[in-house]
Amino acid sequence: MTDKEKPGQSLHVIIAGAGMGGLTLAAALLKKGIDVDIYETSPELREVGAGLWISANGSRVLADLGLKEAVEAINLPPQDRVVRFWKTGEEHSVYNRDGQASKADHTLIQVLRSELQRVLYEAVIALKPDAVHFGVRTIGAETLNGRARLLLDDGKVVEGDVVVGCDGAHSRVRQSLFGAAPARYTGANAWRGLAPMSRLKPQHQKALASTWIGPTAHVTTYPVQRDGEQFVSFSAQVDSEQWQAESWSERGELADALKDFEGWNQDILDLFMQSENLFRWGLFVRDPLEAWSKGRATLVGDACHSMTPYLGMGVNVTMEDAYVLARCLEDSPEDVEGALRRYDAARIERANLTKAKSLEMLHIFHSPELERIETARPYIQQQWSAQAVRDRYDWLLSYDATKVEI
Template sequence: MRVDVIGAGIGGLSAALSLLSAGFDVHVHERAAALSETGAGIQISPNASRVLHGLGLAGALAGPAVRPLAFHQRRWQDGRTLQRAPLGEPIEARFGFPYYHLHRADLLAVLAAAIPAERIHLGRRLTGITEERDRVRARFADGSVTESEVLVGADGIHSRVRAELFGAEDARFTGCVAYRGLVPADRVSDLGIEVTTQVWLGPGRHFVHYFVSGQRMLNFVAVIERDAWTHESWTDRGDPADVLAAYRGWHPQVREIVEAADETYIWALFDRAPLARWSRGRVTLLGDACHAMLPFMAQGAAQAVEDGATLAGCLAAGRADPAGALLRYQDLRRERTARVQAMSAANKTRFHLPDGPAQRDRDAQLAAGSTGWSFDAMAWLYEHRA
């Protein structure tokens, strides 16, 4: 069975690898002329590293991946610890697989290297799809046409496949923008930063940082509430000076990390309401194309990796009825991804509480370990076998 995957991001490539491992004839079509990811970090929790290890990627991940020791939430002004939860060896012992920090480009390169080069087609911008009784025809801007038994839209939050299936619909601006940057680790060595995920919580904003690329780089994300987004570009170069202005009065460590950056990129954070349907006939969606979410659970990529594994399993079990297999895939994934979407959105409010009674109550809950970040509370997420 031939499967065409539209989009060669982390979701598309991991799905392609899962499908190849299940014996399908897979081809990936990417609109860009080269595989690339703008500099940013990514977190891969055990529910996704279980899939990646199962695909034989443990050795390739060992070099670039960083295994953080803990998840550390801190107060914006004085750096006081609000909560510290173990990761590292304890999380691997509990769930069987590691928690990783990676540069997105490093993960993309690992995935791409595992797929035969002739199966990845660059410079292919989808212009339309036509469904027939037993196949799907995809048309591209370069004039090429492909035919497959199944087509998967892994083409992101602005998915053309989604628009073809269910009509065009704008994504929702969530009221947040994110400045992302990378700093060579030696520039901030004097700060003695631990190998942890550090999340600084403050009024109307938060700040996250962790090491990537074998601890050679420190990745940071500064998330700031904003009323509107008027830029036409999906990503723009940001100015570190704007970040410093937004974090005036914050702990010196936060400000020194930003000051060490040569440049930042600014992302507007969008999401979508959960879809009632992901699939129609022999066409389905995957990752941000069907469940775009805020990054406040660090689960966007992990859920896309899970999607690909579940999709491959459903198609392998339902080769005689591909359309039925896609409906089963959709039904297996919708409730879980919607739950992660909702929790990610709720964290926006929790992370950004203004100083006052609600903030003090949140901090007391964090100190008591009653906010849902214990291993037992996260077992539904991390133990999942996609």
């Protein structure tokens, strides 16, 4: 395959991966008049039953792409965000949505990952119907004779002006550019599931974003919807010396989940028991990269900064990457390598700091102080005071990828 020259378009960007990063990047580039082709390993968009939070820093990108209305149509916004004690469910409100002296917007958008992927995909193909090529496996990228090349497993090559690896934590593009990045186990296993609201008790129907915290585990729950049906999406992390595969689509056994959360409030156990499917995996981290770009190739999202889910920032920081990269390429189409250097300079420090701060949260969510309610109450008051929440989130939420200096 060779590069497709299109009149009136100065760049042709090749993207590996049709996840959140690849699709956000493609939509941003196409809106700026830059040609795009995406190569995705899967034969089609996969229906993955996981929820995610879009915070203000991510929603600014979606709004600028003209997708605010489409995202609001799939949103089930929380009336409050609470921290809850693992045994009794006693709750402490931490939502700064209405300001409360905060300099940042703490509003959350709660959606299914598959629904957000659908919205982004439809935005891309509305701009270029044949932009996404499914069932194509990538093995790496390189720059040769001033051209960017995406290498495929069948021996073929796709050439363009830029190659962007949006191919996830196991990125083959990253490996080809910077070598192997060994994964280190964090000491925690993760569970996730999706429980139909119709199967649950009335208390689950409250419009709350809840994080249940305990001495060795925590569970985040919130409502989401798909085709008018409502669910409770949950993600649970538990300390464990044993680790599962680093994959968020590995099936788990209910008996193992109930053992991990023995003694927890029945509301949490009900979520596991009523979930459509249960998935279990180990949480791993990799050393931060000092550079994301090499020649005419670069990286976005989990490919360069996969992070733990403890701040809810993975997808949001990925959308930031994508939009800033699109701006850099739009500003310097005649100097691709210079544009990629500016992209690195604009993004790496923030992404790596977010990655580090996210991992630090594990030791806040899991604490011996949470064993008993008598010690848990003052601990929660301290760790989730209004000031503590502002200190933890305002610098993240106030970032605007559509305007930040590049």
